[in-house]
Amino acid sequence: MTSLPSLLGGLDPTSDRAVFRQIADQLREAIDRGRFKEGEKLPSEAELVEHYGVSRMTVRNSFSVLQGEGLVHAEHGKGVFVRPRPPVRRLASDRFARRHREQGKSAFTVEADAAGSHPKVDSLEVKEEKATQDISARLGSVRRVLARRRRYLLDGRPVEFATSYLPLDIARGTQIAEPNPGPGGIYARLEELGHHLDHFEEEIRARMPSPSEVKTLHLASGVPVIHLIRTAYDTEKRSVEVCDTVMAADAYVLSYQLPAT
Secondary structure (H helix, E strand, C coil), rough: CHHHHCCCCCCCCCCCCCHHHHHHHHHHHHHHHCCCCCCCCCHHHHHHHHHHHHHHHHHHHHHHHHHHCCCCEEEEEEEEEEECCCCCCECCCCCCCCCHHHHCHHHHHHHHHHHCCEEEEEEEEEEECCCCCHHHHHHCCCCEEEEEEEEEECCCCEEEEEEEEEEHHHHHCHHHHCCCCCCCCCHHHHHHCCCCCCEEEEEEEEEECCCCHHHHHCCCCCCCCEEEEEEECCCCCCEEEECCCCCHHHHHHEECCCCCC
């Protein structure tokens, strides 16, 4: 391994910034510059104690800062490692293209293929239920919906979970209500039922996860989630599906193409 003096600088005794934050700053810069690669182990506590001439607690506080930012994760008995960068690029302008449905592919499958990852869906639940006030409003004041809940994995790692809500007059008794909706997913089935999709509207926000979301997505400390609510409209301007999705923010890059006029 390259010597620490060439990877990390020294402390500034004249700075009013706390020592542990100075160390965190230098480690962060080294990660950003690629001096420590994804998945690579950072210098040990003992190495950093010797390099900086500080206490173990100071080094641990520096690691805690980086963990809180989602840059690193600790493995008990092994050390602290650089977290992988987001593997999936979610291209909003392409993910729901009709050609993918015609090829029998869902949006998630297309993105996983582009990332060179193996996609899987688990924890699948399909049932009829009462619509919440928000979902009802988005679907045109329906009272009950068909809900499809599922968790998505990439190479065995949970990266998102989503619930699709569809009006019962559309979905009841169709393949959409089956665990496996068939090639191309529920959007392909909607179009087969005569609901030709026209456009989608998405609302996106970032936030810290709830305890249940941390458990479901196996999130490391400090990793936020991306909360996305998408509404699908057919050519008759009817909202035919609302999808409420929570994604691990360290698993995705959201990519958009916007018109200049």
